[in-house]
Structure formats: C-alpha cells, structure tokens
Amino acid sequence: MSDQYKFILDENKIPKAWYNINADLPVPPQPVLHPGTKEPVTPDFLSVLFPMSLIMQEISPERWIEIPEPIREVYKLWRPTPLMRAVRLEKMLDTPAHIYYKYEGVSPVGSHKPNTAVAQAWFNKEAGTKALTTETGAGQWGSALAMACNFFGIDLEIYMVKVSYHQKPYRRVIMQNFGAEVYASPTDRTQYGRALLAQTPDSPGSLGIAISEAVEAAATSGGAKKYSLGSVLGHVLLHQTVIGLEALQQMEMAGEYPDIVIGCAGGGSNFAGFTYPFLHQNFTAGKKTRVIAAEPASCPSLTKGKYTFDYGDTAAMAPIVKMYTLGHTFVPPGIHAGGLRYHGMSPSVSALVEHGDVEARAVKQLATFEAAVQFSKAEGIIPAPESAHAVRVAIDEALACKQNGQGKVIAFNLSGHGHFDMMAYDAYHNQQLEDYEYPQALVDEAMTHLPEVKM
Numbered sequence: 001m002s003d004q005y006k007f008i009l010d011e012n013k014i015p016k017a018w019y020n021i022n023a024d025l026p027v028p029p030q031p032v033l034h035p036g037t038k039e040p041v042t043p044d045f046l047s048v049l050f051p052m053s054l055i056m057q058e059i060s061p062e063r064w065i066e067i068p069e070p071i072r073e074v075y076k077l078w079r080p081t082p083l084m085r086a087v088r089l090e091k092m093l094d095t096p097a098h099i100y101y102k103y104e105g106v107s108p109v110g111s112h113k114p115n116t117a118v119a120q121a122w123f124n125k126e127a128g129t130k131a132l133t134t135e136t137g138a139g140q141w142g143s144a145l146a147m148a149c150n151f152f153g154i155d156l157e158i159y160m161v162k163v164s165y166h167q168k169p170y171r172r173v174i175m176q177n178f179g180a181e182v183y184a185s186p187t188d189r190t191q192y193g194r195a196l197l198a199q200t201p202d203s204p205g206s207l208g209i210a211i212s213e214a215v216e217a218a219a220t221s222g223g224a225k226k227y228s229l230g231s232v233l234g235h236v237l238l239h240q241t242v243i244g245l246e247a248l249q250q251m252e253m254a255g256e257y258p259d260i261v262i263g264c265a266g267g268g269s270n271f272a273g274f275t276y277p278f279l280h281q282n283f284t285a286g287k288k289t290r291v292i293a294a295e296p297a298s299c300p301s302l303t304k305g306k307y308t309f310d311y312g313d314t315a316a317m318a319p320i321v322k323m324y325t326l327g328h329t330f331v332p333p334g335i336h337a338g339g340l341r342y343h344g345m346s347p348s349v350s351a352l353v354e355h356g357d358v359e360a361r362a363v364k365q366l367a368t369f370e371a372a373v374q375f376s377k378a379e380g381i382i383p384a385p386e387s388a389h390a391v392r393v394a395i396d397e398a399l400a401c402k403q404n405g406q407g408k409v410i411a412f413n414l415s416g417h418g419h420f421d422m423m424a425y426d427a428y429h430n431q432q433l434e435d436y437e438y439p440q441a442l443v444d445e446a447m448t449h450l451p452e453v454k455m
C-alpha cells in the first residue's frame with residue numbers, strides 16, 4: 001500500500017479505448033421499441049435523432065471501442081482526473097476502512113458530463129450535424145454540452161427543467177456564455193410544451209418533459225437538428241468509462257483494490273462510467289467487488305420502481321426500453337439533487353441490478369446533505385448534491401466497517417462539485433429541507449400508464 005494520498009496519472013495514461021459492457025453482460029440486451037408501433041426500432045428510426053456512429057456504438061458487441069484522438073486531445077484539458085484517499089474523512093469517522101474517491105469535479109464545467117459531451121459533439125461534427133437540441137436538469141449536462149458544441153462549432157438549443165432554471169440561474173449563464181440558447185421547460189416552443197402549459201400553467205417541469213421537448217424540436221426540424229442525451233443510453237455510459245479505467249490504474253498505484261465501489265445514479269452514466277471497468281474485473285478476472293448504486297428516496301427508480309418496458313420520456317415520443325421505472329408520467333418533487341430526478345434508469349444498469357450484479361440503495365435527503373457537509377469539512381470539497389448520495393453510502397459502509405472491525409477498501413465516484421448548488425446547502429443549514437419518500441401508491445398508479453408491449 002502506498003503512503004501517498006493523491007494518485008495522479010500522466011496524460012498518456014488517458015485511456016485509448018472505452019469499455020463496452022455489452023460484451024460482458026450476463027443477460028442478453030433487451031430490444032429497444034418504437035414508441036408508436038412498439039416493434040423493435042431500426043437504426044433508420046434512430047438516425048433522425050442521432051448520427052449513425054453513435055447508433056453503432058449503442059448496439060456494438062465489441063468490448064473495446066477506440067477513442068478518436070481529437071476527443072483525447074480535448075480530454076487533456078482536465079483528464080486524467082485525480083484519485084484521492086480520503087484520509088481526513090477516515091480519521092473523522094474513526095474507521096479502519098480505507099476510503100478513496102475519484103474526483104470528476106475538476107472538469108472545466110465541474111462534473112463528469114463533458115466525458116460524453118465532447119465525444120457526442122465530435123461524432124456529430126464528423127457526421128455533418130450543424131445544430132443539436134438537448135435537455136438539462138440541474139444544468140451540469142447543459143453546461144458540458146454547451147462547452148463541447150462551442151469547441152466544435154455546433155449550435156445548441158437547451159430545454160432546462162423550469163424549477164432548476166429558477167433555482168440555478170448561474171448554470172444558465174454558463175451555457176449562454178458558451179453560446180447556447182436556454183429555455184425554461186415546459187416552453188411554448190414545442191407542441192408538447194404548449195399542450196402541457198395549457199393544462200398545468202405552473203408546471204415545475206421534469207427531466208422527462210424536457211427530454212420530450214428536445215426530442216420534438218430535433219425530430220420536427222426536417223433534419224436541421226439532431227438530439228443529444230446526457231445519460232441513460234449505452235453510448236453515453238460507454239464514454240464515461242474513462243473514469244473507471246483511469247481509477248483501475250490509480251488503485252494499482254495505491255497498491256490496493258476496492259472491496260466496494262459506489263456511484264450515485266440518476267440515469268446511470270457516472271455510476272456506470274466508474275463501476276463498469278470494475279465489473280469487467282468481476283466478470284472476467286475473478287474479482288468480487290461489491291457494486292452499489294446510490295439513489296434518492298424521493299426518486300427511487302431502482303429500489304421502488306418496476307423492471308419493465310416504459311417510454312424514455314413523458315410525452316411517449318422517445319423509444320420504449322426495458323428498465324427500472326417509476327412510470328413515465330412521474331413528476332418528481334422539487335428536491336435539490338436535480339440530476340437524480342429521472343423516472344427511469346439506464347437499461348444496462350437496470351439489467352445488472354435485476355441480475356444481482358449491482359446493489360441499489362436509496363438514501364434520504366437530510367442524511368445526504370449531512371454526509372456532504374461532513375465530507376467537505378474533512379476533504380475541503382463541496383460535493384454536488386447528486387454526488388453526495390454516493391458520499392452518504394460510502395460513509396455508511398465505512399461506519400459499518402468500524403462496527404464490524406473490518407478494514408475494507410471503499411472507492412466512490414465524486415461526480416461533481418456543488419459550487420452552483422449553494423442555495424440547496426443554504427436551505428439545509430436553515431432547516432428548510434425535508435425528507436420525502438416517494439409513495440408506493442404513486443408508483444402503483446403510474447404503472448397503469450405503461451405501454452402495452454408484447455414481450
């Protein structure tokens with residue numbers, strides 16, 4: 001074991017290929033269905049929204065997919081990211097566990113999201129795309145894609161969930177600074193947005209609604225615009241695997257190997273990006289690392305949702321996939337971890353939970369902020385509220401080690417910093433945050449609106 005606390009890789013250790021878990025999934029991938037016909041989609045249908053290169057990555061069975069050099073060049077702006085041993089946190093908790101975290105908050109916009117934003121913008125550029133549409137919840141994804149589109153000269157139209165648009169005005173300014181257009185969703189720019197506003201004029205919006213608007217804006221643009229998604233899809237998770245591939249090398253530098261790896265899960269991208277390379281070791285090299293996905297009790301898709309076919313968006317325009325879902329009609333409470341408010345979960349993460357390769361754990365909001373504050377006091381970094389869910393689970397596991405006298409090695413992904421989330425921290429310090437558990441009755445009701453699929 002090393003006596004260092006900070007593990008920094010040379011630039012030439014940025015991975016040269018992404019890891020594609022499709023090659024190792026213990027269960028066959030489920031078909032993606034057309035939202036209208038409910039039959040398996042063809043690449044042609046998807047090509048209205050995505051360039052063929054990304055569609056091919058989505059269905060590729062190849063274990064390793066080469067990272068084009070221009071993408072690695074941009075990655076060099078902030079990659080490799082550091083792996084840190086949280087020694088001060090270990091002391092504070094008085095635990096025999098060793099706690100490591102991979103810090104993705106050092107990217108220019110403060111999270112893991114640019115790992116795929118840069119890749120998606122580059123592949124779109126190569127395919128001749130001039131403009132993209134997207135949605136953003138907390139603003140991290142929108143900021144990342146705005147930066148990436150700016151690098152590659154692509155116009156960008158962003159539908160930002162209304163509650164976040166008002167809670168996080170400076171995220172909007174970052175996107176505008178990179179030249180993106182930002183709209184508070186639901187908007188009157190799309191047919192779906194107008195219909196929704198007519199019914200619910202004060203709708204706070206949701207990620208599912210913003211996705212519907214961004215998809216509609218691209219699908220009805222007559223080919224002028226393509227669409228980009230910041231999580232959930234296979235190619236997004238694929239691009240994020242640079243996180244775990246670097247972490248594997250850094251754990252080797254540390255002279256330890258994790259017994260437990262943890263990531264927070266909204267749509268699953270940072271979780272998969274960090275943990276799938278360790279799962280690869282479980283599947284192919286006899287390792288037995290426990291893999292835990294942390295989610296909020298207020299949006300508990302993995303722990304309270306159903307594993308079934310559902311639409312990817314609220315308007316039922318996006319493809320139908322098999323995943324853990326709270327129902328596409330889910331409109332979440334305005335909890336502060338905006339990036340974890342999606343009704344579903346990436347199909348591969350869902351399949352791995354269903355198969356027992358990944359554990360899922362829901363944590364409550366107050367305990368999550370308590371962990372985030374404890375972490376920042378120990379390590380000096382203020383976690384994004386989303387990442388704080390992983391911090392909570394890591395601390396809980398370290399405390400369990402203390403109780404059992406077990407010196408386990410715990411590694412988690414700190415997916416972003418919380419510098420634009422200080423209103424949420426302020427609310428926490430002023431006792432204005434409450435715990436909210438999503439009621440089973442609402443899940444049961446939403447299940448009556450699932451698409452009827454013959455599978």
Ligand SMILES: Cc1ncc(COP(=O)(O)O)c(C=O)c1O
Pocket residue numbers: 111112137138139140141230231232264265266267268269270271338339340384386387415416417
């Ligand atoms: C910092 C941060 N972490 C995690 C997430 C959740 O997304 P995903 O599950 O795709 O990593 C978000 C989403 O906005 C985020 O901003």
